[in-house]
Amino acid sequence: MWPEYNLHGDVSSQYFSALYPQHAHVQVLIYDTELERVVARGKAIPFRWDGTLEDLPAGIDAVGLRALDEPAAPTALSALAAEVAPDQRERGLSAVVLRAMAHAARSAGLAPLVAPVRPSWKERYPLIPIEQYCRWVRDDGLPFDPWMRVHTRLGATVLRPEPGSMRITASVDEWERWTGLALPDDGNYVFPGGLAPLTVTEGVGRYWEPNVWMLHDVR
Numbered sequence: 001m002w003p004e005y006n007l008h009g010d011v012s013s014q015y016f017s018a019l020y021p022q023h024a025h026v027q028v029l030i031y032d033t034e035l036e037r038v039v040a041r042g043k044a045i046p047f048r049w050d051g052t053l054e055d056l057p058a059g060i061d062a063v064g065l066r067a068l069d070e071p072a073a074p075t076a077l078s079a080l081a082a083e084v085a086p087d088q089r090e091r092g093l094s095a096v097v098l099r100a101m102a103h104a105a106r107s108a109g110l111a112p113l114v115a116p117v118r119p120s121w122k123e124r125y126p127l128i129p130i131e132q133y134c135r136w137v138r139d140d141g142l143p144f145d146p147w148m149r150v151h152t153r154l155g156a157t158v159l160r161p162e163p164g165s166m167r168i169t170a171s172v173d174e175w176e177r178w179t180g181l182a183l184p185d186d187g188n189y190v191f192p193g194g195l196a197p198l199t200v201t202e203g204v205g206r207y208w209e210p211n212v213w214m215l216h217d218v219r
Helices: 012-016 058-068 093-107 146-153 174-177
Strands: 030-031 037-047 076-084 113-117 156-172 188-190 198-201 204-216
Touching: 012 058, 030 093, 037 058, 037 093, 037 198, 058 076, 058 113, 058 156, 093 113, 093 146, 093 204, 113 146, 113 156, 146 204, 174 188, 174 198, 174 204
Parallel strands: 076 113
Antiparallel strands: 030 037, 037 076, 113 204, 156 204, 188 198, 198 204
16 A cells, blocks of 8 residues: 555654554544455554644654653544555545544544645655645645645645655665665665655665645544
């Protein structure tokens, strides 16, 4: 469901591995009774947030680590991933996942629901800063990006763009294997599936994946 590089965040395994069993009550599975299988799922983590932009974590890594390290009781829910089986896309299931996440947030007394949205068309424009990209709109006023549009149609609003949301640091050999590209020298590279350039220096590739924070007021 994800580009290979996206599975190798520097710290993402820490918070994704903490979802079960502690936060099982806010995870979502969409089960198709006719197909008799799970067709989509949502992953989320409770965290403490005072509701201000100043206190909003700096992306998905920061919200995940805060959820692990903050001793105070959580006050909000952050989506981490909304995943639809590849053969079940085009059914509108991503919106179903988001509605189920909103219900989980309300049921757990965690409002609002926020999402560090990974814009689905940003990979087409890796050189455009996320701050600029997230402002693009269609003639009807809805976001240019399809995934942001799904959130907006469900009532979400943009809080802020986040250029440094998930950090991925690995050797050039690993990056070449993940991307299928030769990276023969130091420099900045665009690569398949990447939302921003990869910086290669002295045999190490460093990448910050951008996101856009969006807010669902589920109270």
